[in-house]
Amino acid sequence: MSVWVILGPGEMPPASGGLALLAEARRLTEPAGEVTVVLAGTAVPVEASAAHGAARILVLDAADGWAGPIVAVEALTDRLRQECPEACLLSASRWGSEVAGRLAARLGAALLPGCVGLTRDGAGRLEGTRPVYGSRLVARVAATGESLQIVTLRPGSESSSPGTGHGPATAERIPCTGRPDWIRDLGEEQVPPEALDLGEADVVVAGGLGVGSRQGFALVEELAGLLGGAMGATRMAVDAGWAPFARQIGLTGRIISPRVYVACGISGSPHHMDGVRQAQLVVAINTDRHAPIFTYADVGIQGDVREVLPALIAALRRLRPEARDAAALLGGAAGMPGPLDARR
Amino acid sequence: MRLIVCVKAVPDPGIPVGAGPGDPAWDPASWIWDLNPPDGAALTVAASLRGTEGTVTAVSLGAHAPQALRRALAWGADRAVLLADRGGEDLDIVTTARILAAAAGRLGFDAILCGHAAIDGQGESLPAVLAGFLECPLVSPVVEAWREADVLVARTRLPHGRRALLQPRLPAMLAVEGTPPRVDATLPVHLQALTAPLDMWDVSSLGLGAVAPQVSRLDLGPPRPRPKKIFTPDSRLSAAERLRQLMTGGRVEKKTELFTGTPAQAAEHILGALRREGSIA
Structure with a gap:
């Protein structure tokens, strides 16, 4: 079985979300399958991905360092059509959900969104478990045809066992076209502390x-x-x-x-x-x-x-x-994209 | 501005769903179905964007869609389109989005809105798939939107209490978060909506060819009960300490070392902790 793991900003190893997706992909592809990791940016931890089970690494070579959802979809559509992997795993983050949704629309793929667990049936087909009706019931779902299966996994739902090395991984750069002029960024603003909802605040x-x-x-x-x-x-x-x-x-x-x-x-x-x-x-x-x-x-x-x-x-x-204001003081570690960079 | 709002009927989160087949409450027909709250928020945003000569069209499909559409009419939609999908077959998200995109193409639109998620947990990713079929920008999660001359500006939620102001190229897809305002429509408006005509469109008339779900539900059941954690005191502790832990419900006090120093030193101490935690760069 061939599985692609597509990681966006904030999900790259050593971030726990990316490692968990890699571990899940390794579990699903054992014993003879192959895991391909797509890293949506140039300043990415290739070695860390290889060390955690990726056999092949594709790096999206975006002009401004990080590939937004639309850029990533443009770059990956033809490649996925050519290589026809059985499944793609993404995190159910905002970036991952948009990439998964747009890819499913373009490729006519079966989309299993927001899963909390994944298994393989006897024929190698993926079966996803997802909570429905406000988590009061759990549904087991599976693709009906032979098309590509795109799965988004909720954070924290993947298997906790870490992936292991899979030999030397090869890294290949996929050139990305420029950002489409679809959304104009007019700037940001900070919600005043007396107005910011207590439940929303970090x-x-x-x-x-x-x-x-x-x-x-x-x-x-x-x-x-x-x-x-x-x-x-x-x-x-x-x-x-x-x-x-x-x-x-x-x-x-x-x-x-x-x-x-x-x-x-x-x-x-x-x-x-x-x-x-x-x-x-x-x-x-x-x-x-x-x-x-x-x-x-x-x-x-x-x-x-x-x-x-x-x-x-x-x-x-x-x-x-x-x-x-807070925007200048806050942010992730140097060189890593903050949540804002995941927009486009 | 021509606006389309995709709405969905979801079960009332307060009703019991039954323990399994055989339980009368297990049958979805016995549940109370209503408009998905984030879709209600999308209707509110659409009503504010409509302007004097614009239209808001609510679109839905599924067995319980009429309830959602009538609520949408009461909350400001000018027109309701019911997409009849051969007896309310349980369609997956990609197929649902494909049908909605075809309907939107027939209606024509400047912006298409929907709730950013469905509270029944089955509407995740719909905005992204729909934007994919329509090849238009997606703005999510929108907390507010307004018109400035001929453009649309949306305020979206970011982490750390920040908001982004975005101007999407039209036509665009907006996924709205939140709940509708607490001020409901009046009773006469609700009664009028109950008898208002719904436009019935057969999915087969949309020119999509065969519409078959790509994902099937294998089974549905109650979630596995979460294992209950029972506190057990550490056997290496003294009997008195174990008794004390049992009496306090197992709450273990943090061994905090108190920092005493000048205010400036205290400030540096706190900044160090915030830096290690990642709250400040």
Whole structure:
């Protein structure tokens, strides 16, 4: 069986999503199949892909470094027609879904979107498992004909076993034509921290009674804005009139799962912490070294938020003197595309 | 501006779906079907783009499409087109998009809109496949769109609380996210929509030739129950510590080292943690 894995920006090895797709492709092609990896850009980790099970690597040589969905589809359509692999695997990301959908339309392929599991039947045909009706039921689906099968897999659903080397991989560059002038980018804007939905924010900066006043909350809001996040508050701070109820976090407010939660002057009462239990990184600033918040925190700072926050804001502004908003401060590792680059 | 909104009927997420064949609640005919909420948001955006001389046409197919189309009429669509697909056969996404693209080609359009996803989990990728058949730009996920003179501008959601302003070449496909506004249409409008005529188009009249699904559903069933995690204390700990962990539900306190220093040092300490986590470059 021949399987292509098509990886977009942010999905290349060593990103976990790309590695998991490679491992899934290796599992499906065993024992005698071949995995071809398509990397949608020039600054790509060819060696890492080879080390994780790719027998052949195709690099989309896009003019501006990264191939958007339309450029990738243009470059791959003829190649897929010529080589006729049995299946293509993509991540169910925005980039992956658009490439999969456009390729399916062009090639008349069978599309199995949003799968959480893949198996092969006796005839080598893929069977996908996908949740339906709000995940209350699970459907098992398969292509009816012999056409190309394009599968998008939801992140986290692939097999966890890492792929292994498959001998020296060959890398081939596929030239891409210029970007089609289909969409004009008029720029970006940052949603103010007081308007950004708490559930949408990756970073939440919240204040409690320790902030001291409504004016103190301006610092919380400013820090949230610099980090591209949302402002939150404890029930006590909301009751004091320092923040609106829509910003309240906890059992009586919103339950959130941000990547980073910065607790400013928050003691850490259980009914508040229940609202942020899923946060991945908790930074706590409090004057009381015995405050319960420090038992939840990954980074604990004993200090007055009214002194630490101005210093933190000043340090963030020093990072990029020209930065006036979060867009200039945020981003992935150097050389890797941020989420914005995945657009086109 | 000629606008088409592709709408879908989805089961009410609040109804029980039954445990399996034999359960009366298992039969989809017994479920309550309504308009997919993101499609309702697409209708709202379409209504705002229509202008004075524009039209909004709602298009749907499937056995429960009339419910979705009548809701669309109540929420501002000028016309509803029902694509009769030989008794509501369960079509896959590529075939559905192919039919919708043929219908859109017959209707003519400046922009085609739909919800960015279906809440029943079966509409993923439809906007991309439809844009592929129509060979037009796809803008997704749209939170707002408006007209500036002859062009259309869409605001789309990006990570980290950012929004992108994009101007697609027309005709374009917009996949709208969100839910319709809470202010519903009035009762007389709903009653009028219930009796309004639906344009019936037979799929065979669209010139597509044989329409056969490319993906079939092998079976459908309840998901496997998730394994329940039961906390067990670490046997290497003392009895007192194990009892304490059991009493607190297994919550293990993080061994955070408190940082004490000047505000500037504290700020650098936090920046270091944010850098390691990847929140700042």
